[in-house]
């Protein structure tokens with residue numbers, strides 16, 4: 001007797017910002033899945049920092065080669 005429960009499709013999708021864990025809307029959000037441009041840049045900054053570390057190690061290798069050259 002119970003009819004299958006229908007889920008409305010027009011409801012706003014609420015997502016969690018991966019940076020600050022705050023709930024934010026998916027619709028009309030240019031920074032999704034983040035809540036704001038700040039959180040988006042913060043997340044991108046984390047990746048850039050790791051890349052800087054790698055290039056820093058490369059630098060040590062270059063100076064090592066220079067010492068061998070002398």
Ligand SMILES: [Zn+2]
Nearest residue numbers: 017020035039
């Ligand atoms: Zn956020």
